[in-house]
Amino acid sequence: MLPDAAEEKITDITPALLHAMGVKALILDADNTLSGHASQIPFEGAVEWVARMQKEGFSAIVVSNNFKKRVEPFAAQFGLPFISMAMKPFPFGYLRAVRRMKSSRKQTVAIGDQVFTDILGARLTGVRSILLTPQGEESVLRFGWRRRLEQPIRRKIRERRIGEKWKGKNQNNE
Numbered sequence: 001m002l003p004d005a006a007e008e009k010i011t012d013i014t015p016a017l018l019h020a021m022g023v024k025a026l027i028l029d030a031d032n033t034l035s036g037h038a039s040q041i042p043f044e045g046a047v048e049w050v051a052r053m054q055k056e057g058f059s060a061i062v063v064s065n066n067f068k069k070r071v072e073p074f075a076a077q078f079g080l081p082f083i084s085m086a087m088k089p090f091p092f093g094y095l096r097a098v099r100r101m102k103s104s105r106k107q108t109v110a111i112g113d114q115v116f117t118d119i120l121g122a123r124l125t126g127v128r129s130i131l132l133t134p135q136g137e138e139s140v141l142r143f144g145w146r147r148r149l150e151q152p153i154r155r156k157i158r159e160r161r162i163g164e165k166w167k168g169k170n171q172n173n174e
């Protein structure tokens, strides 16, 4: 259940890290990854980050379990294609995303804030994964129990310094 790497925010992910992981295509979660939960306002720097990744040659797509009504106008702000109602952690949405980006599973990374949807789904599908720290406000009623279940995994990530192996490889050419 562990991700391949862990970062605080999406904007902390560098092209160097992605190159070290051997990926060229990005599956991006929406809620608490690119914006606050159900918010149409992207996190500071998120739009610029996506544009920079595309300029560096990465493909990207927004894959969300949320409704089309939420995801479509949101993805449009990034100029990105999207898959809504993706039913993560089931692999269908991921596989569609890989196909649409004309990538392969090995060369694709899923980036998201939830262990039991974003990361579990990535593992089931066979794509790489980067876990983020959930950003912004969210309803404790809605996600509290899930976040508690995530705690041992987040602790393990810190203890084992998950993702450190990619760093130092070519992180200096930023």
Ligand SMILES: [Mg+2]
Binding pocket: 029, 030, 031, 032, 033, 112, 113, 114
């Ligand atoms: Mg999320």
